Amino acid sequence: MSDQAAVPPVDSAPALSxxxxxxxxxxxxxxxxxxxxxxxxxxxxxxLAAIIGLGFTIAVQQQVGWNQVAANTLRQNPKAMEQMxxxxxxxxxxxxxxxxxxIQISAFSIPLLLLLTALVGSAVLWGTVxxxxxxxxxxxxxxxxxxxxxxxxxxxxxxxxxTLYAGLDPGSFNLQNPVGTxxxxxxxxxxxxxxxxxxxxxxxxKIWAAVLLTIGCAKVGQIKKSSAxxxxxxxxILFILLSVGATAITGT
Numbered sequence: 466m467s468d469q470a471a472v473p474p475v476d477s478a479p480a481l482s483x484x485x486x487x488x489x490x491x492x493x494x495x496x497x498x499x500x501x502x503x504x505x506x507x508x509x510x511x512x513l514a515a516i517i518g519l520g521f522t523i524a525v526q527q528q529v530g531w532n533q534v535a536a537n538t539l540r541q542n543p544k545a546m547e548q549m550x551x552x553x554x555x556x557x558x559x560x561x562x563x564x565x566x567x568i569q570i571s572a573f574s575i576p577l578l579l580l581l582t583a584l585v586g587s588a589v590l591w592g593t594v595x596x597x598x599x600x601x602x603x604x605x606x607x608x609x610x611x612x613x614x615x616x617x618x619x620x621x622x623x624x625x626x627x628t629l630y631a632g633l634d635p636g637s638f639n640l641q642n643p644v645g646t647x648x649x650x651x652x653x654x655x656x657x658x659x660x661x662x663x664x665x666x667x668x669x670x671k672i673w674a675a676v677l678l679t680i681g682c683a684k685v686g687q688i689k690k691s692s693a694x695x696x697x698x699x700x701x702i703l704f705i706l707l708s709v710g711a712t713a714i715t716g717t
Contacts, residue, residue: 483509490613494677497613498684505605510612511579514619518575521622521643525572528629529638535565537638542658544715568640587611590682593696600686610681617673621646646670659713666705675701 481489481500487510489497525534539546552560571578591607594600625643642650642665649665675697682693 480504486510486613487513487616490616490677494614494680495684498610498681501606501609501613501681501685505603505609507609507612510616511576511583514579514612514616515576517619517622517626518579519573521625522572522575524626524629525638525640526569528633529635531565531569532561533635534568534638534640535561537636538564538568538640541639541654544658572640583608583611583615589700590678590696593700594682594686594688594693598686598688598692598696600682600688602682602686606685607682610678610685614677614681615674617670617677620670641665659709662712663705663709666708671701 478496478499480503481496483506486497486500490510525531529537539549549557549560587604587607587610590611591602591604594602594607621644624646628644629638639650642661645651647665647668649661649663649667652661652664678697679690679693682688682696683690686693
C-alpha cells in the first residue's frame with residue numbers, strides 16, 4: 466500500500482449507490498470509501514450482515530440445536546467443563562439450561578450486536594485516526610467505513626450455513642469458530658485453549674476486513690495508509706493479546 470495521503474476530491478467521481486458500494490467493497494474498495502466522504506449512509510451493509518447472521522442462527526437452531534451448542538462449548542473448554550461437573554445434579558441442569566438460553570438469545574440479537582460493535586470499533590478508530598495521526602474523519606464517516614469494511618466477515622456465516630446444511634456433525638460444531646478460515650480451526654481438541662484463541666485470530670477473512678478498514682481509515686481520515694495500518698492492526702493485535710492473556714490466566 467502506498468504511503469501517500471493524497472485523496473481525490475469527492476466530486477471527481479460519480480456518486481455510487483449503496484449496492485455499488487457493497488460490490489466495490491470487494492472488488493474496488495477505494496471507490497467505496499471515497500464515496501463515503503460524500504454520503505455516510507450505512508444501512509445496506511448492516512442489513513445484509515444482519516440477514517445473513519440471522520440465517521446462520523436459524524441454521525444452527527435447525528441443524529444443531531441450542532442444547533447441543535451449549536454441550537459442545539463446554540466440551541471444547543475442559544476447564545469450564547470441570548467446573549460445571551462439580552455442581553450438584555440439580556444445579557448442573559439449571560446451569561446448562563441458562564447457558565443454552567443465553568447462547569440462543571445472543572445469537573438472535575445479531576442485528577443489535579452489529580450496531581453496538583460498530584459503535585465501539587468505529588469510535589476507537591475515529592479517535593485514533595484524528596487525535597493520534599491528525600486525521601479529519603467525521604464519526605459518521607468512520608461508522609459507515611466499519612460496516613462496509615467488515616462485509617467479508619459475512620462470508621463466515623454464509624460458509625457456515627452451507628456446511629451445516631451439507632451435513633456437518635452437530636457434535637463437532639463450534640459456534641465461536643464454525644468454519645475453517647483460520648489455523649485454530651484445525652487444532653485438536655487437546656490443544657491449549659490459549660493457543661486455540663491465538664491461532665483462531667489468524668483468519669483470512671479477518672485480515673481481509675482489517676485491510677479494508679485500513680483503506681477506509683486512510684480515505685476518510687485523509688492520512689497515510691501506513692498510519693491507518695498502524696491504527697487498525699495495532700488495535701487488532703492488542704485485542705488479540707488481551708484475549709489470549711485472559712484465556713491463559715483463566716483457562717476458559
